[in-house]
Amino acid sequence: MTPAELEVADLCVELIRADSSNYGDGSGPGERAAAEVVMARLAEVGIESTYIESEPGRGNVITRVEGTDPSLPALLVHGHLDVVPANAADWSVDPFAGEVRDGYIWGRGAVDMKDMDAMMLAVLRRFKREGLRPRRDMVFAWLADEEAGGVYGAKYLTANHPGLFEGVTESISEVGGYSLEVDPSLRLYLIETAQKGLAWMKLVADGTAGHGSMLNDDNAVTEVARAVARIGGHDWPLTYTPTVRRFLTEVADAFGVPFDENDPQPILDQIGPLVRFVGATLRNTTNPTQLGAGYKSNVIPGQATAVVDGRFLPGFEEEFFKTIDGLLGPKVRREFVHHDIALETTFDGALVESMIAALKAEDPAARAIPYCMSGGTDNKTFFADLGVRGFGFVPLRLPADMDFASMFHGVDERVPVDALQFGVRVLDRLLLNY
Numbered sequence: 001m002t003p004a005e006l007e008v009a010d011l012c013v014e015l016i017r018a019d020s021s022n023y024g025d026g027s028g029p030g031e032r033a034a035a036e037v038v039m040a041r042l043a044e045v046g047i048e049s050t051y052i053e054s055e056p057g058r059g060n061v062i063t064r065v066e067g068t069d070p071s072l073p074a075l076l077v078h079g080h081l082d083v084v085p086a087n088a089a090d091w092s093v094d095p096f097a098g099e100v101r102d103g104y105i106w107g108r109g110a111v112d113m114k115d116m117d118a119m120m121l122a123v124l125r126r127f128k129r130e131g132l133r134p135r136r137d138m139v140f141a142w143l144a145d146e147e148a149g150g151v152y153g154a155k156y157l158t159a160n161h162p163g164l165f166e167g168v169t170e171s172i173s174e175v176g177g178y179s180l181e182v183d184p185s186l187r188l189y190l191i192e193t194a195q196k197g198l199a200w201m202k203l204v205a206d207g208t209a210g211h212g213s214m215l216n217d218d219n220a221v222t223e224v225a226r227a228v229a230r231i232g233g234h235d236w237p238l239t240y241t242p243t244v245r246r247f248l249t250e251v252a253d254a255f256g257v258p259f260d261e262n263d264p265q266p267i268l269d270q271i272g273p274l275v276r277f278v279g280a281t282l283r284n285t286t287n288p289t290q291l292g293a294g295y296k297s298n299v300i301p302g303q304a305t306a307v308v309d310g311r312f313l314p315g316f317e318e319e320f321f322k323t324i325d326g327l328l329g330p331k332v333r334r335e336f337v338h339h340d341i342a343l344e345t346t347f348d349g350a351l352v353e354s355m356i357a358a359l360k361a362e363d364p365a366a367r368a369i370p371y372c373m374s375g376g377t378d379n380k381t382f383f384a385d386l387g388v389r390g391f392g393f394v395p396l397r398l399p400a401d402m403d404f405a406s407m408f409h410g411v412d413e414r415v416p417v418d419a420l421q422f423g424v425r426v427l428d429r430l431l432l433n434y
């Protein structure tokens, strides 16, 4: 085993022990401790890095590796340092102890995403120790605040230090590159090439305030309730984006089931718990999440509100809002609580070829396929705004029976040590050869 494979587990453990819980309200410990681990491990082998705090304690670490061919565009390899909080009472282990047990590293961030943070470190350290240089410039970034929208991380850096990403045209980061075993001779590796867009909408109805005992045909509560019921109950049609169509075709082929456009469920049944990542990528969705109105039983309020979490498919944003506006009705308007673009890129080009080749070299049973994620990552707005084409690629060869999707933000989050070692080998090949 190479030194990088040997040390990746220790690096991951060290990062997990640096609690970087992000509560989203600024109350957490911040990313500084985790950033210090990254900087110390880089400095140990002589790699200089830049540390940037957007707010006290909200640390980001960036380093650029100069490639041998300056004519090639640069690649961004990024991971986030923050993790979602963990309630220790729910866990079988201390979520911030980084315990290694039964071949797994346990702890908050083990898959989201201190695994990749550690793999990036291990590969970089090997390059430096052995005097290796990639062909193109590579920017390695360990970022703050992904779990709360990237305000203190990707957003801050792209807005205030865009020069750090000069020449970058592509990126790799979470959530993709993991395996789905069909049988021992065929493992699908899901590479994320698309993400749904996001529209958190506040619905507002203005009506006539008055006494609850009197006639009122302009009741804001009634109006907002009707709109919420229409939007929440809307049956969004099955819609196949190019990525989703390709994904379903590949899965159908791998498992030997037919692709019936009117009933994709038999295909989704093949992918087990991973359906949590992709189940909602076959249509737009609108889930009402909050309601607000009134202050007393017998007072009709002048205004009522609701919040709907809407997610639209790449390429279907305009159609989505047209439908929403029809469902709102004339008396209800909408405002954005948060609005984020959808992303979709094609599954082709030299980087995709290199990812496929690196996977195949380390796992002859590998077949890489693209997929669309129902959630979002830092590849969204901020890097997309810089014109960066982003992929989800954290290579992990997983045990056939592992429920990987439930590890994300889940209780007893853990990652197999040998999956990390596999990931280091694949990442090493990819970054060196691309």
Ligand SMILES: [Zn+2]
Pocket: 080, 112, 113, 146, 174
């Ligand atoms: Zn993440």
